[in-house]
Amino acid sequence: MNTCNVLIQNVRLGLSHPLRTWFRHLAGFCCGLLFAAQASVSGQSITCWFAPEWKTKTEQAKKITDALSAGAAAEIKPRIAESYPQILSALSAKGASMVYVGSFIQATLVSRGKVVPLVQGVDGREMYSGVMIYPKGGDPAKILEESPEPIAYAVSASSGESSAKAATHGKASLGVVSHQAAINALLAGKAKAAFVKNTWWNDNRTKYATLDMWRVPGISEEKNPDNILSASTAVPEVQRQKIAVAAIAAKDAFGMKEMVPCDTTRLNFSLDLMKRAQIDPFNYEWK
Numbered sequence: 001m002n003t004c005n006v007l008i009q010n011v012r013l014g015l016s017h018p019l020r021t022w023f024r025h026l027a028g029f030c031c032g033l034l035f036a037a038q039a040s041v042s043g044q045s046i047t048c049w050f051a052p053e054w055k056t057k058t059e060q061a062k063k064i065t066d067a068l069s070a071g072a073a074a075e076i077k078p079r080i081a082e083s084y085p086q087i088l089s090a091l092s093a094k095g096a097s098m099v100y101v102g103s104f105i106q107a108t109l110v111s112r113g114k115v116v117p118l119v120q121g122v123d124g125r126e127m128y129s130g131v132m133i134y135p136k137g138g139d140p141a142k143i144l145e146e147s148p149e150p151i152a153y154a155v156s157a158s159s160g161e162s163s164a165k166a167a168t169h170g171k172a173s174l175g176v177v178s179h180q181a182a183i184n185a186l187l188a189g190k191a192k193a194a195f196v197k198n199t200w201w202n203d204n205r206t207k208y209a210t211l212d213m214w215r216v217p218g219i220s221e222e223k224n225p226d227n228i229l230s231a232s233t234a235v236p237e238v239q240r241q242k243i244a245v246a247a248i249a250a251k252d253a254f255g256m257k258e259m260v261p262c263d264t265t266r267l268n269f270s271l272d273l274m275k276r277a278q279i280d281p282f283n284y285e286w287k
Contacts, residue, residue, distance in 0.1 A: 045075045046235060048098040049087045052178045053200070054080045060255065064100070067253040071246025074239060083177040084156030085286040091115055096234045098243070102128065102197075103224040103270035104158040110267060111281040114232060117264055118244040121227030121256035125199045127266075129220045130163025131213050133186060133201065134193040140214035143193050149173050152182040152191035155286045158224040158270045159197035165277035167195070167216045175286065183208065198222065219276075223269035227254070228262055 048068070050061050061078040069076045076098065081087045084105060091099055091109050099105060099115065109115040120126060130153075134140045144151075148168035154160030155175040160182060164172035174191050176182050182194035187208075198220070201213055214220075229247055231240045248259045274281055 044096055045077055046096045046098055046231075047079050047090070048076050048100060049090055050078060050080050050099075051087070051101045052081050052083060053180075060253075063253045064250065067250035068243055068246045071249055072239065072242040074243070076243075083286075084154065088156055088284075088286075091230075091232055094234060095232070097232045098230065098235070100227070100229045102158060102226040102228065103267055104156050104160075104162055104274070106225070106228045106230060107158075107267045107270045107274065108156075108281040108284055109230065110264065111271070115230040116233060116235075116240055117228055117230045117262035118240060119229050119247045119259045120225060120262045120266075121229075121251070121254050122258045122260055123227065123256045126225060126227050127222045128159055128224050128226050129198045129215070129222045130157075130159035130195045130224075131198045131201055131220045132163075132167065132193050132195055132216050133183060133208075133211050133213055135186075136210055136212040138212075140193065140212075140216075144168060144216075147192040150190070150192045152176055152185040152194040154179050154182055154196070156284075157197070158273060159200070160195050162270065162273045162277045162279060163216070163219050164195040165279065166219050166273050170278035183211070186211070199226075219273070221269070223266075224273070225262075225266040225270070227256065229259075230262075 048065050054061050058080060061080060065076045065078040087099055087101060087105050088108060091097055092112065092114055106117060110117065132140055134143055144167055148171035151164050151168060151172035152174040153164035153172060154177065160179065161175060174185060176185055179196040179200045182196055185191040186194040205213070231243060244261070251257065251259045271281065
């Protein structure tokens with residue numbers, strides 16, 4: 001017997017006939033509204049956001065959302081963000097949504113109570129750092145000391161904004177939309193250095209013979225979690241659980257060795273990095 005039938009049965013047993021009839025109609029009406037609301041929530045489309053770098057992986061993004069849709073019996077659609085702040089705005093707004101991205105966005109949204117981390121992809125590169133890229137032959141420590149402001153970084157990224165600002169005591173100010181844009185600013189002479197994700201640099205370093213990499217002590221540590229799939233709190237808990245189960249079963253679609261339940265304590269280093277960068281996750285916004 002479902003909840004509504006139990007309610008109506010209790011009303012029928014405990015009241016006189018006129019009141020019993022009135023309350024039975026009222027209970028039925030309320031249960032109808034409840035079922036309608038549940039159907040509305042479960043039937044809505046969920047947007048799953050991906051980082052700007054996924055512009056080159058649109059087919060995989062669709063493969064992921066197709067697998068999640070099938071496994072969770074939900075309509076989940078992929079969307080590649082133009083910038084990291086766009087993801088932050090989307091997940092902070094009302095409505096059912098998801099995000100598959102790294103620690104800065106996740107730590108910020110978790111701090112605000114906007115999302116529930118579900119799973120993390122494990123591929124041997126799931127923990128990353130922000131590294132400093134500078135003109136080969138230069139002195140990276142001297143650059144940070146003498147030119148802390150013109151440092152380029154991807155906004156709303158632990159490997160970009162948090163690392164750059166933590167390394168310059170909050171002075172780095174050349175925010176751009178992606179790691180590629182940060183490198184472009186350096187090559188164009190607009191920046192003295194750039195901070196990017198270490199795995200991004202490893203994948204692209206052969207393209208930049210004139211640049212070199214430096215691991216900033218205490219900052220460039222592989223302690224920022226990547227590949228985290230979260231769902232907004234507007235997604236019902238039952239549905240979040242189904243999505244998590246579907247994601248664990250869809251490791252091949254994600255291109256991961258495995259998908260495991262997310263350990264939110266892994267966000268602690270990222271939050272500490274933001275603190276050192278003078279970034280408040282509760283009030284952060286990029287204009």
